[in-house]
Amino acid sequence: MVPARWLLIGALMMALTACTTMAAAPAVPTPSPAVSSETHVHPTPTPGGPKVRVVRDPADVPPPIRRTEPTTVEVTLTVKEVVAELTDGVTFPFWTFDGTVPGPMIRVMEGDTVVLHLVNPPENHVSHNIDLHAVTGPGGGATVTTVAPGETKTLVFKALKPGAYIYHCAYPPAPLHIGMGMYGIIVVEPKGGLPPADREFYVVQGEWYTSLPFGQPGLASFDSAKAQAERPEYFTFNGHVKALTDLHPLQARTGERIRLFFGVGGPNVGSNFHIIGEIFDRVYVGSPDTLVANEETVYVPPGSAAVFELTTEVPGRYVLVDHALWRMLRGLSGYLTVEGPERPDLFQGIPSGNSGH
CATH class of the missing domain: 2.60.40.420 (Cupredoxins -  blue copper proteins)
Structure with missing residues (x-):
């Protein structure tokens, strides 16, 4: 017999998915039941093995823009679903861009054309996409980047406005994918770049x-x-x-x-x-x-x-x-x-x- 708390959790997940998909014409598959509060899709890391972490080193920053003219910048992000340490003794099934939280910082210049490839390897379990708040266009790119496991999609956009912007997965339900760790920052530097920093x-x-x-x-x-x-x-x-x-x-x-x-x-x-x-x-x-x-x-x-x-x-x-x-x-x-x-x-x-x- 299925415990009552599992049924309640399943109902909550279905309700959240239904609320998200009402705004879209096509039906969206329900996310894996592995993200309920009782089950998981990934195996537990081997006891005593090396610790797996999704930590992003804060000093891991791409170099400043030194050019003065726009160009074409190619970016590849790979979705990685991984069980990793959240704190000592606690692990969690993270969904990530490139295996870290946050995902890589993307750095371009105002006027650049960005060619972004989103890769979802076949060993993953869930579909994903990407919404970049620096993008002017439907869904911030999410409408053209939904990738099932084993797929790759490409988004081409022009970086129109300088600033620092969040990017995140927006596959329904979007708050679930964000809550699993799928976010990062894209920086659009003004033409000529930012002032120097040490x-x-x-x-x-x-x-x-x-x-x-x-x-x-x-x-x-x-x-x-x-x-x-x-x-x-x-x-x-x-x-x-x-x-x-x-x-x-x-x-x-x-x-x-x-x-x-x-x-x-x-x-x-x-x-x-x-x-x-x-x-x-x-x-x-x-x-x-x-x-x-x-x-x-x-x-x-x-x-x-x-x-x-x-x-x-x-x-x-x-x-x-x-x-x-x-x-x-x-x-x-x-x-x-x-x-x-x-x-x-x-x-x-x-x-x-x-x-x-």
Whole structure:
């Protein structure tokens, strides 16, 4: 006999799929039952084997644009469905672009023609597509990129407007695919490029609706009921609770100009982004021409991206947070470690060991 809770979860998933597909003419297959709160499609990683992570190194940023004329840029993204570690002792069946959360940062220039190939390998279980918020056209490209396992589709578009934009999977139900980890940032630089920076970083916030409660070890799965109620168990930067603390903290030196490409995959919760002990010199959402100066905390909605610039002046460790600070207790924090000579003209005192920083 099928347990009643399985029937309830199945009904919730069917309802979510039905709501999503009402707006489209063709029927859309129900997502694999493996994403209910009780089952999964992927095998459990071998106990004692190497840890699999989908963490994106924040320093893994494509180089700045140095040319002045538009060109054709070719991009290939491969969908990877993989069971990986969310935090110590907890694994989750992520859906990703190129095996990381976020997916690769795409960097082009205003006026470029972008040829994007989306590959869904045959070993995957679910259809996917891609909606790039930098695209002007139906579905942001999702209408022409739906790929079943074993298929490849190509989208050609012109990058018309400079700025930083989210991209994500939009295959129905879109919030499920986003909630499994399918998002990233595309940066369209203005003609002639952005001003020089000493270091650039790439950080995207997301939340995770796991069947297991926060901190309970085991193989979790996606919980649709929690997602619809907007009750995430975890918040992370770059796909892991320890991504920007133990694994890949941001590193800089005093006197450097830092540029941070920051986005929120969501699917439901925005970020009140703040670096404790720093003031952002410049922030822009959308066009670099619409910047604001001397900001402390900036709200970035789900499905949006922004660019933050700051100058590191005093050495020490700075904590990246969403200033809805209870989210720190569900996994959301990161470190910016700044090395260099002390600046007693700017900051001095005797550190205490229990400051929380």
